[in-house]
Amino acid sequence: MESSRRTFLKRVLACAATYRVFTTTAGAQSAQSDPLPSWNDGPAKQAIVKFVKTTTDQSSSSFVSQEERIATFDQDGTLWVEHPIYTQVVYCLDRVQVVVKEKAELAKVEPFKTVLSGDREAIAKLTMDDLLKIVAATITGMSVEDYTTEVKKWLDTAKDSRWKRPYTELTYLPMIELLKYLRANGYKTYIVTGGGQDFVRVYAEEVYGIPPEQVIGTSVGISYGYDKNGRPFLTREPKLLLNDDHAGKPEGIHLMIGRRPYAACGNSTGDRQMLEYTKAGEGQRLAMLVLHDDAKREYAYGPALGLPDTKIGTFTQALYDEAKKDGWFVISMKNDWNRIFAFEE
């Protein structure tokens, strides 16, 4: 009787411990379960666990109070797949089809003509000016609610060309575990993306557990106005307000958070300044870069691996050297992750 009662209590306590790790924003890691099961035991995992233990241990000289625990993550190539083309670019190109239905005259002029031709080589050669015209036509000039509705609709049906799955399934399981692990230890997790802020906000809460107010991204101007019934609404303007890439990342972090992160993770030169800024803070700081070196399970790309620069998630040798010099951790997808996607067996 006494023994079965003890077993029952043990079970309850074990459940409670697991529950804390995965659902609460306070409390330390449970001894019973590994919060990072998709990570191989190696320098990256060890660095993460050490960082979390040190900064959350009140007796440590590197203890960080809970309100200061900020962790920022790039999205494309860091939390989900970015190759062979950024998801948001696919969205804009797909939207051209819809837009020309409403404005037929666009089908006859560039760059829309090229997009509609489906000629991949010609599309790949579009200039930055061309792309800006496409962006203006496809994701601005509408209310913020209409934009959200359109993105939702698209995400529900669109599938990537390799895995034939919704884009929101192409998130990296080890990173989802890392986000949860940080939150379970009182860290507030943010996305800091060069992509569009309002695009990522549509699914970030469901997919990453990150609410809209913790998504910082490239933003267009928003203007307040009234419809014909006098009801106020917000319109997306064809005007760049915040270019949240490269130096724009720490600038955006200051604007939207006002605190320097203690941990940051990226995967390309666009994340360099965010990692520098994070690492330059006092005390223990964790800077990480995901290296795409797994051609079999995902992709291998970037000059740091001696491969051509595809201009998508560029990881240069200079970035690699800076990482080594400044003590950032490089996460090898091939060696550090035993599983990449949740849908894998």
Place this chain on the structure above:
Amino acid sequence: MESSRRTFLKRVLACAATYRVFTTTAGAQSAQSDPLPSWNDGPAKQAIVKFVKTTTDQSSSSFVSQEERIATFDQDGTLWVEHPIYTQVVYCLDRVQVVVKEKAELAKVEPFKTVLSGDREAIAKLTMDDLLKIVAATITGMSVEDYTTEVKKWLDTAKDSRWKRPYTELTYLPMIELLKYLRANGYKTYIVTGGGQDFVRVYAEEVYGIPPEQVIGTSVGISYGYDKNGRPFLTREPKLLLNDDHAGKPEGIHLMIGRRPYAACGNSTGDRQMLEYTKAGEGQRLAMLVLHDDAKREYAYGPALGLPDTKIGTFTQALYDEAKKDGWFVISMKNDWNRIFAFEE
């Protein structure tokens, strides 16, 4: 024995209940204590309590999930005193004295000459262009850390002319209670100010319990660079990035939060669009305006009271009419608040 044990348990439970109301972000109002003791029982208090009960009661058709519970507050004139002059303007004028010590040539040119003269009438007549020159010289061209340090230092010593107290003591106790009450019921409280975002962030956490990432305000451009040792830092640029007043308030709310507030409170025409935007959302929404009608305990001002427009916290008759028409609550400082400041006996 049994009876004293019961008394002890009762005491523990009573303490726990109070603790929940004042410190946690979840849970409902304790039956034992009034969370709004500085509010007189009247339509404003009743509207607030009813709104909170309805939106947090899972069985109510107006129930709002916790992640959607956003409440936004103007600062000047809503959370603290704004008359006879905005605190941040006093700061800039005071800073002119410091700036001319470093750049003596400024003392000889306008508008700095006028500010240094101390001639109140002449200072009051400075144009918007003059003020922008003062702003550029006093709060930009420095690192974000240096700015924070300067503001802190100033707040520690500066005192207002009427009460001879630090500005941070001139906060309205009923509003502090309201912020706590909302947070105790799962609402995330934000400041949405026409004033400078980084200024308010310096003290918002300590004074209002609102962390920097929940302060939205007028923002200058921030630029990333390196010092001579290669250490990165952020500089405040003399460039307006976000004018967080009037239409800029809902625009800033969308940029920084990405959700429509369920409750909002302001006190002037600068808050009109924020209140309209809040009230135009679906379900129960609470829009409130503080009316400065207490000449004895604080100030009475504004055209809605038949008094001259001082251009500081303008409350027009049109705003009053819109409030009545759209079901916003007007909070009378004189009638709705039995105490205004914490320092009052």
